[in-house]
Amino acid sequence: MSWLLALHSSSPVLGVGLRSLEDDIPDQVRQFPLGRDLSGALLESVESLLPAQSWPALARLAVATGPGGFTGTRLTVVLARTLAQQLEIPLDGVGSFLLVARRLHLAGPTWLSQALPRRGVVAGVYGPCPEALGGMAQRREPRLYEDSEALRAAEPDLPVLAAEVDVERDVVQLLDLSAEAHAAAVPAPWQPVLPLYPTAPVPL
Incomplete structure (x- = not known):
């Protein structure tokens, strides 16, 4: 089984989506209203859909890059970049x-x-x-x-x-777009994927 994982934290609610790239099974999409608690609960939230021991089965990642809250967007982008680098898989960064x-x-x-x-x-x-x-x-x-x-x-x-965020539906859009990129074998290196925050307190 190979999976596509999507992360969206451009609002106070973290959205995590998981899609099988092999079997026709329903997507799993969950919302976590974490607000400022995101830093302490991000990994736990991701693992509630896909435990860490199964991360090597990921074939592609997708992350919403903002605009959004500076800390929240940055945390999920950093996690997505790290996973993509370590697993050597494509990472699609998509603006919210x-x-x-x-x-x-x-x-x-x-x-x-x-x-x-x-x-x-x-x-x-x-x-x-x-x-x-x-x-x-x-x-x-x-x-x-x-x-x-x-x-x-x-x-x-x-x-x-x-531009009103609808976390569940926007995560589905993120999964759809990344799945299209996967089907078309579109390259997606992790290095260019950065958070977009037009009023960032420090340069990104």
């Missing part, structure tokens, strides 16, 4: 906003935004792209803007939607 874009089935280029109290708005542009794996692509990388008016000044003709 791209997962939302896929779930919303955007019909055209659209701003996806997330308000940060007292800091501004993190937003990026996403839309359909036949050439992209999964048919959806990031067109403008998420970054911090002063407010929604700044988005309209940058791309005045595009609609603006909230």
Whole structure:
């Protein structure tokens, strides 16, 4: 049995997904509302789906790279990078906003935004792209803007939607995208996979 493991911690709820790459069995997706307790419970949460002794059966990994909380996103990315390096398997790093874009089935280029109290708005542009794996692509990388008016000044003709995380459904999107990459034998080295946090307190 070979497995695909997906990790998503771009919100206070950790999402962990497991999919068989050989048998037609249902995905396992669990949510863990850990908040700031993520650092102490991350490994235990992953092992609740796939015990450590079974990690050599992993064929591919996927991790949501943010935007999200600095510590939470960084922890899961570091774990995913470490596992991919040690097991010598591909690692797909996927932006959390791209997962939302896929779930919303955007019909055209659209701003996806997330308000940060007292800091501004993190937003990026996403839309359909036949050439992209999964048919959806990031067109403008998420970054911090002063407010929604700044988005309209940058791309005045595009609609603006909230990038609301739905952990369970977004983990499924992450599994789907990584499974497509596996089926197409898309290379995915672990080295370029880094957390995306537009207001990081220190350089990444």
